[in-house]
Amino acid sequence: KAGVTQTPRYLIKTRGQQVTLSCSPISGHRSVSWYQQTPGQGLQFLFEYFSETQRNKGNFPGRFSGRQFSNSRSEMNVSTLELGDSALYLCASSQTSGGVNEQFFGPGTRLTVL
Amino acid sequence: GEDVEQSLFLSVREGDSSVINCTYTDSSSTYLYWYKQEPGAGLQLLTYIFSNMDMKQDQRLTVLLNKKDKHLSLRIADTQTGDSAIYFCAEKAGDSSYKLIFGSGTRLLVRP
Numbered sequence: 259k260a261g262v263t264q265t266p267r268y269l270i271k272t273r274g275q276q277v278t279l280s281c282s283p284i285s286g287h288r289s290v291s292w293y294q295q296t297p298g299q300g301l302q303f304l305f306e307y308f309s310e311t312q313r314n315k316g317n318f319p320g321r322f323s324g325r326q327f328s329n330s331r332s333e334m335n336v337s338t339l340e341l342g343d344s345a346l347y348l349c350a351s352s353q354t355s356g357g358v359n360e361q362f363f364g365p366g367t368r369l370t371v372l
Numbered sequence: 373g374e375d376v377e378q379s380l381f382l383s384v385r386e387g388d389s390s391v392i393n394c395t396y397t398d399s400s401s402t403y404l405y406w407y408k409q410e411p412g413a414g415l416q417l418l419t420y421i422f423s424n425m426d427m428k429q430d431q432r433l434t435v436l437l438n439k440k441d442k443h444l445s446l447r448i449a450d451t452q453t454g455d456s457a458i459y460f461c462a463e464k465a466g467d468s469s470y471k472l473i474f475g476s477g478t479r480l481l482v483r484p
Contacts, residue, residue, distance in 0.1 A: 363414035
């Protein structure tokens with residue numbers, strides 16, 4: 259079974275631009291979560307989608323948004339990029355959104371904002 | 373509130389046991405997890421423990437949970453150089469959706 263894939267793997271943008279990151283979950287998984295990882299703040303939860311509905315949102319400004327498609331693929335968008343948005347963005351998929359269900363992480367997209 | 377704390381660094385000699393500690397604050401946590409992150413990679417789920425358990429063993433890994441003290445530990449037996457990585461503990465937030473609260477990570481260095 260293929261793992262979680264994220265595209266692109268690396269991205270360089272300038273302040274003020276916007277960016278869209280993509281995540282394809284493991285086949286059959288319906289829940290997709292996004293996390294931001296930075297050296298200063300560590301791993302922080304962004305949002306979680308299940309069956310195209312956002313179930314949870316972390317404490318991030320409205321510039322961060324996401325969506326999930328009917329095939330469970332998910333995208334996240336960051337508008338008006340700031341230097342502090344430079345981070346590794348990780349996506350994780352699981353079969354359901356509750357219980358112990360294991361979350362499988364993708365390799366991440368490293369975003370650099372200049 | 374939700375907070376997970378870990379020590380930042382641990383160095384052990386190859387063949388010794390490693391013990392990585394973690395404390396959490398959310399008493400309603402139902403599941404606690406240990407993840408491993410190697411350089412340039414995403415997170416790999418190593419193991420998890422349900423909050424009504426005290427211990428779970430999985431090959432070289434032993435997880436101990438002290439729910440009263442909200443203390444979680446991961447013991448790696450016969451630590452190998454390939455175990456060098458950052459280890460994160462995480463708790464599942466007390467609601468029904470899949471939000472994980474991560475600690476800051478413990479960097480494990482295994483010396484030959």
